[in-house]
Amino acid sequence: MGEAVMKESRIRPLSMVTTGDRVHLVRVRAGRGLNSRLASMGFVPNVEIRVVSNGHPGPFVIIVKDIKMVLGRGVAQKVFVQ
Amino acid sequence: MKRIVAALVGNPNSGKSSLFNLITGSHQHVGNYPGVTVEKKEGVCVHKGHEILFVDLPGTYSLTAYSEEEIITRRFVQEDRPDVVVDVVDASNIERNLYLGTQLIEMNAPLVFAFNMSDLAKRRGLVFDLEQLSRLLEARIVPTVGSKGEGREALLDAIVETAREGRKPRIHGLNYGGEIEEELARVESVVLSQEKELADKYGSRWVALKLIEQDDEIVGKVQHKEVLDVVTKSVFHLRGIFRDEPEIILADRRYGFISGACQETIKNSVERRHDASDVIDAIVTNRVLGLPIFLLLMYTVFWLTFTLGEYPMLGLEWCFGRLGAAVSGLWPAGSDSWLRSLLVDGAIAGVGGVVIFLPNILLLFLAIAMLEDTGYMARAAFVMDRIMHKIGLHGKSFIPMLIGFGCSVPAIMATRILENRRNRLTTIMVIPLMSCGARLTIYSLIIPAFFTPHWRGPVMWLVYLIGILLAVICAKALRLTVFQGDTTPFVMELPPYRMPTPRSIAIHMWQRSWMFLKKAGTVILWISVVLWVLASFPKPAPERLVGLDREHAQQVALEYSVIGRVGRFVEPAIRPLGFDWRIGTALIGSVAAKEVFVSQLGIVYATHTDNNADALREKLQAHYTPLVGFCIMLFSLIATPCFATVAMTRQETRSWRWAAFQFIGLTVLAYVITLVVFQVGRFLT
Numbered sequence: 164m165g166e167a168v169m170k171e172s173r174i175r176p177l178s179m180v181t182t183g184d185r186v187h188l189v190r191v192r193a194g195r196g197l198n199s200r201l202a203s204m205g206f207v208p209n210v211e212i213r214v215v216s217n218g219h220p221g222p223f224v225i226i227v228k229d230i231k232m233v234l235g236r237g238v239a240q241k242v243f244v245q
Numbered sequence: 246m247k248r249i250v251a252a253l254v255g256n257p258n259s260g261k262s263s264l265f266n267l268i269t270g271s272h273q274h275v276g277n278y279p280g281v282t283v284e285k286k287e288g289v290c291v292h293k294g295h296e297i298l299f300v301d302l303p304g305t306y307s308l309t310a311y312s313e314e315e316i317i318t319r320r321f322v323q324e325d326r327p328d329v330v331v332d333v334v335d336a337s338n339i340e341r342n343l344y345l346g347t348q349l350i351e352m353n354a355p356l357v358f359a360f361n362m363s364d365l366a367k368r369r370g371l372v373f374d375l376e377q378l379s380r381l382l383e384a385r386i387v388p389t390v391g392s393k394g395e396g397r398e399a400l401l402d403a404i405v406e407t408a409r410e411g412r413k414p415r416i417h418g419l420n421y422g423g424e425i426e427e428e429l430a431r432v433e434s435v436v437l438s439q440e441k442e443l444a445d446k447y448g449s450r451w452v453a454l455k456l457i458e459q460d461d462e463i464v465g466k467v468q469h470k471e472v473l474d475v476v477t478k479s480v481f482h483l484r485g486i487f488r489d490e491p492e493i494i495l496a497d498r499r500y501g502f503i504s505g506a507c508q509e510t511i512k513n514s515v516e517r518r519h520d521a522s523d524v525i526d527a528i529v530t531n532r533v534l535g536l537p538i539f540l541l542l543m544y545t546v547f548w549l550t551f552t553l554g555e556y557p558m559l560g561l562e563w564c565f566g567r568l569g570a571a572v573s574g575l576w577p578a579g580s581d582s583w584l585r586s587l588l589v590d591g592a593i594a595g596v597g598g599v600v601i602f603l604p605n606i607l608l609l610f611l612a613i614a615m616l617e618d619t620g621y622m623a624r625a626a627f628v629m630d631r632i633m634h635k636i637g638l639h640g641k642s643f644i645p646m647l648i649g650f651g652c653s654v655p656a657i658m659a660t661r662i663l664e665n666r667r668n669r670l671t672t673i674m675v676i677p678l679m680s681c682g683a684r685l686t687i688y689s690l691i692i693p694a695f696f697t698p699h700w701r702g703p704v705m706w707l708v709y710l711i712g713i714l715l716a717v718i719c720a721k722a723l724r725l726t727v728f729q730g731d732t733t734p735f736v737m738e739l740p741p742y743r744m745p746t747p748r749s750i751a752i753h754m755w756q757r758s759w760m761f762l763k764k765a766g767t768v769i770l771w772i773s774v775v776l777w778v779l780a781s782f783p784k785p786a787p788e789r790l791v792g793l794d795r796e797h798a799q800q801v802a803l804e805y806s807v808i809g810r811v812g813r814f815v816e817p818a819i820r821p822l823g824f825d826w827r828i829g830t831a832l833i834g835s836v837a838a839k840e841v842f843v844s845q846l847g848i849v850y851a852t853h854t855d856n857n858a859d860a861l862r863e864k865l866q867a868h869y870t871p872l873v874g875f876c877i878m879l880f881s882l883i884a885t886p887c888f889a890t891v892a893m894t895r896q897e898t899r900s901w902r903w904a905a906f907q908f909i910g911l912t913v914l915a916y917v918i919t920l921v922v923f924q925v926g927r928f929l930t
Contacts, residue, residue, distance in 0.1 A: 190489060195459075196311045197734050202496035203307030204736065205341050208489070210500075218532065222630055222735060228341045231526075233627050235634070235735030 177225070178239035182217045186244035193241040201242070205230065212244060249297045249408045250325070254318055254349070255333030256342050257304035258620075258740035260361045262286075263749045264333055264391035265301045268401070292401040295408075300327065306341075308348045310462040313666065322354050323447055328408040330354040331400070336366035336373070336388065337741075339511060340503055346382065347419060347499040351451055355412050356384035357403045359396070363388035371513055378510040383415050392746045421498045424486055428479035429453050432472075439469045457483070458492045522741040526624065535628040542621070543647055546612040550605050550651060557604035565597030587777060595773020595837065596766070606655045607758050609648060613659060614753040618745030622662065623737055630735060636717050637724030639663055639735070642672040646716065649679030653890040657897050658757060667728040671720050673894055674907050677886035678716040680709050683839035687881045690843050694862035695874035708878050715883065715914070772888045776837040779807040780845075803848050808833050822880065822916070823873040823923040832880065838887050872926045876919050884915030 174189050188210045191198050205228040215224040215231065223234045234242070255261040269288025286301040302321055303314035310316055322330055330349055334342040339360075349356055360366070360373070379386045385403040389396030420426065433453040437444050443452050443466055455463040456476045467473055483491045529538050569589045576585045616622045622641065630640030641662050649656035656676045663669040688708060692701050785805040790798045803809050812830030819829050827849040834845035843861075850864045865874065885908060886894075895904040 191493075193734070195490070195492070197736075198490065199307070199309050199311060199458075199492050199496070200734075201736065202493050203309070203344055204738075205344070205500065207493070207497040207500050216530075222627055224526075224530070224627075224739070229338055230341055231522075231739040231741075233623075233630075233735065233737045233739055235630070238734045238736055 174243055174245045176240045177212065177214070177234070177242040177244050178217070178223065178236060180212075180214045180217065180244060182214055185211055185213050187211055189243045189245050191242050193238075197238070197241070201238075204232070206242065212242075247295050249295050249329065249404065250327040251297055251299050251329040251331055251404050251408075252321055252325075252327040253299055253301045253331050253333060254322070254345065255304060255359075255361075256306055256335065256345060258738060259304065259333045259335040259342060260391045261304055261333040262301065263746060264359060264361055264389060265299060266749050266752050267391050267394055267397060269299055290401070292405060295405050297401065297404060305345065307345060308352075309458070310460050312664075314664075316462065322349065322352055328355065328411075329357055329404045331357045331359055331404065333359045333361050336360035336363045337369050337371065339371075339507055340500070343382075343503045343506075344496075344499060347502060350382065350384075350415065350418060351454060353412060353415060353418075353448055353451070355407050355410070356382070357400070357407050358382065358384055358386040359400055360386055360388045361391050363396070364390045364393070369513075371511060374510040378506060381506045381510070383417075392743075392749075419499065419502050421495065425457075425483065425491075425494065425498065428457060428483055432456055432476055432479055435472050435475045439472050440467060443467070454495070458495060522620075525742055526739065529621070529624050530627055535624075539625050539628045542616075542625075543644070546609070546616075549612060550609045550648075554604040554608050558601050561601045561603065562597070565593060565601065569593045569597075583781065586781060587774065590781075591774050591777030592770060595777070596770050600762070602652055602654070603758065603762065605651060606761050607754060609651070609655050609659075610754045610757040611750065613644070613662070614750045615745055617662065618743065618750060618753075620740045620742045623739050626737065627739070634735070636720045638671060638720055639665060639668045642668060645672055645676060646679055649676040649681060652681050652683070653677050653679070653886060654761070654893050657890065657893045658761070660897065667724075670898060670903065671723045671728045673897060673903070674723055674910070675716040675719045677890055677907070677911060678712045678719065678883065680712045680882055681839065683887070684881055686840040687835075687842050688878055690846075690861065691865070691874045691878055694865045695869075695871035704875070708882055711879065712882050715918075719914075772892070773837065776808075776834070776888075779811075780809075780834065781806055783807070799848050800850075803830065803845070808845075821924065822919045823869070823876050823927075824880075825868075827868075828873075828877060832884075835881065836885050836888055838889065839881060842881060870930075872923065872930060875926075876923045879922060880915050880919045882915075883918060884912045886911060 177186070180186050188206055188208055190208065191201050191206055193201070210227060213226040215226055217223060223236060223239045225232055225234060253261055253265055265286065265288065269290050288299045288301070290297050290299065300321065302318040305312070305315045305318050308315055308319045308322075310319075321327065332346045332349055334346065346356070346358065358379075360375075366373075373388075375386045375388070385407060387396055387400045387403050389400055421429065429450070433449045436452050436456070437449045440452065443463075447463075452463060456467070456472075457479060459476075459480065464473070464476075480491050483494065487494045529535060572588050572593065573585060576582050613622075616625070622644075625644065626640035628640065629643040633640050633642055642660075644662065645656045645659040648659050653676050656679070657673050660669045660672050660676075663672060688705055692704055696704050780803060783805065785801055789801060793801065804813075809826075809830050811833055813826040815829050815833075816824075816826040819825075819832075824832070827846065830849055831842045831845040835842035846865075847861055850861055891904050891908055894907050895901055898904065
């Protein structure tokens with residue numbers, strides 16, 4: 164059971180989250196420009212992110228603050244969640 | 246009458262432009278901001294004795310200094326100091342939309358909120374306590390429905406009222422909490438004492454906020470090093486406490502403020518469910534179906550544009566023919582007045598040759614406006630992104646490139662759908678490689694002349710394919726060199742699908758088409774005249790034309806003209822490509838418009854007047870090998886975009902430099918490739 168909890172709260176890039184999961188943002192590890200752009204679009208610490216489709220290997224569809232967005236895979240790798 | 250300046254700001258997809266169209270109707274003016282490619286729209290409206298000038302600022306999520314659009318919006322609010330700033334908010338999505346509002350509050354702008362699409366919000370089960378929310382935001386809030394015209398009067402009233410009150414100090418504003426407020430106070434006091442000018446212009450608190458965010462533009466304006474030292478210390482301190490960039494912490498606090506305000510004032514009676522948008526998305530962005538659906542839609546747009554557009558196009562062609570004949574009729578029959586020739590062969594033929602594309606352009610922009618306003622464009626970009634990303638372009642770049650198969654001019658105009666400047670420039674540069682309709686006239690002259698019916702299809706296909714491949718290679722090469730830089734991280738909103746309003750689509754279509762007509766009336770008119778002069782002067786002595794029929798007289802005259810001479814002059818240079826001076830002359834003429842190549846070659850071979858392509862084909866067969874024929878097509882495909890394209894590139898990039906770069910770059914590329922093909926081909930055959 165302890166392992167399950169561990170797994171749940173493990174910090175990982177958004178690109179590894181499977182379709183349908185809900186996760187929380189820990190931080191964005193990117194340059195200042197992208198960082199600030201994502202922050203203004205609602206990517207602030209602890210916000211809930213719902214993965215609508217992990218379109219491996221292509222872009223990524225998510226819902227943040229009730230808004231549907233597409234992220235490139237490169238961006239999804241820089242967004243860390245738990 | 247008192248004049249009020251009102252700036253419209255808001256997130257992309259907040260329905261800002263439909264609200265703008267609703268308020269100002271057709272009294273609009275579209276231009277560009279000096280030095281940048283962002284559109285500038287202004288419109289006037291009269292309300293209860295006040296003349297209100299609306300300035301539609303670019304849609305943004307934020308007011309940082311990271312993008313052209315944000316800087317423009319921010320500067321306008323801070324430096325032009327409009328009497329009122331109207332923040333258009335998508336009421337069905339308050340939280341994210343109000344983020345921009347918090348930054349306007351920080352600027353202490355005289356604010357009015359338009360809660361747009363309030364009908365949609367109601368349907369989603371959102372209930373607002375607007376009175377309470379208005380007290381928290383310290384600004385008037387007006388519910389509107391841009392697409393249906395609801396709330397117009399109330400919004401105008403609120404604008405007039407707010408303008409009358411002017412800027413007033415805020416009572417509470419945003420509080421960032423203990424540690425941050427402490428650092429803010431520290432920075433603010435040093436700004437007040439050392440940077441009087443900045444503090445007076447922008448307000449000391451805002452300057453302090455931007456300095457803590459390490460905003461490049463404001464940091465660059467600071468004169469005294471001591472101020473920056475204080476800022477560095479504060480930033481370091483905050484980083485230590487929060488283990489994150491101050492910028493992010495501030496964004497987090499702003500969102501905190503919003504959710505606090507929303508919690509007290511908004512009731513959500515229904516949980517967001519799967520709505521129609523999600524269902525459509527499941528189909529059109531489907532991994533398997535997405536691409537075929539997109540291609541089918543594009544094919545429909547294409548087909549609509551060039552099939553349906555053909556009839557009005559023929560009509561316009563006929564009109565220009567009649568106009569030419571009517572002007573010609575002012576002179577006695579058989580007269581060779583140069584003025585008649587200038588008007589008919591130069592101006593009317595030149596402008597007519599471009600204006601006949603107007604039906605195409607209208608239809609094309611109609612289709613694009615529909616795709617954009619319904620929200621499908623964002624999905625198309627999503628579907629194409631996987632492929633376009635590989636050549637360093639954005640998913641949306643595909644659309645203008647596809648339009649390029651019809652005509653480069655509207656294609657270049659269509660690159661406006663691309664937000665990123667580097668992507669946009671790269672796309673503009675490679676668009677002429679998509680073989681346009683005018684070049685088809687050259688292929689349909691050459692291919693039957695040199696290739697057996699069996700080979701005609703494959704050769705045509707090969708020419709188009711070479712264009713596409715070169716476009717891909719050039720785009721990639723440009724992104725690695727001239728337009729180097731991060732492939733902009735792909736982050737895009739997928740707005741819910743909406744029914745477009747006929748009114749906004751009509752306005753959209755009309756604005757673009759009007760720009761095209763203006764272009765045809767100015768730059769293209771002048772260039773047509775210049776090329777006419779070059780092809781008509783100097784005239785040979787009359788005795789040299791004695792005894793020649795009309796056809797041969799034209800031939801001699803063209804040979805004698807500047808273009809004919811240039812054709813002869815460049816012959817040594819184009820010899821290695823397999824071209825003689827006749828082809829050279831025709832190629833130079835084709836700079837005016839690609840299809841001119843055919844008529845010029847007709848004049849050079851004196852087969853012009855029979856208007857019989859077969860006569861010209863016979864001459865070509867007699868003079869050239871199929872290899873030369875292929876090289877002509879190759880050169881026409883790649884080289885020298887026509888002048889209308891050059892003029893459009895200049896307009897859209899706002900620089901002759903890029904237009905020249907495109908023109909010269911493609912010509913050099915054409916020369917090199919044709920040279921290699923001809924020399925290798927000759928060696929093999």
